[in-house]
Amino acid sequence: EPEVTQTPSHQVTQMGQEVILRCVPISNHLYFYWYRQILGQKVEFLVSFYNNEISEKSEIFDDQFSVERPDGSNFTLKIRSTKLEDSAMYFCASKGGTYQPQHFGDGTRLSIL
């Protein structure tokens, strides 16, 4: 069964550094998402991406965040200057159609030191 894959599984970064989290969505999917889950808290929506542009974003997704689909397969989340509070699990998801379920990757655990 096709899967969403995320790399790396764990990323450790110094505060203030840039970090790029990578995702390979399911190949025929059209909608792409990033979510964040701070330890012990609920899953929070960050951003959705469709037709090569951001379709929705939350208040969490400020100017420090950006997303890109640099080629036909990858979908990346960049945090420009990381803060301690960016430490969380970051999940990528994709779906094939408007009312289809989202399929999630296993997440990248981001630890900011």
Next chain:
Amino acid sequence: AQSVTQLGSHVSVSEGALVLLRCNYSSSVPPYLFWYVQYPNQGLQLLLKYTSAATLVKGINGFEAEFKKSETSFHLTKPSAHMSDAAEYFCAVSAGNQFYFGTGTSLTVIP
């Protein structure tokens, strides 16, 4: 506006007992509802989905959920809990492109 409320952040059941995890939704449009499970250190796995077809939805691992419009509920059940069911369960409602997740219910299965 769309939202989901999961009653009970922690639920404990004995192995073999009924599992009932509660979810109530709020939606200004006909909702599409989902249950996801998250095992420790893993991502979110789809358990089942309701997309306006049958109101009783069967999912993986013996779970099912019933959509009740009059109660705005979509509770998740399993007749007999197994140790491997211990995990975090999230209810979600879809509105267009965005998903809204509940705060999750942690299920503990007691041997």
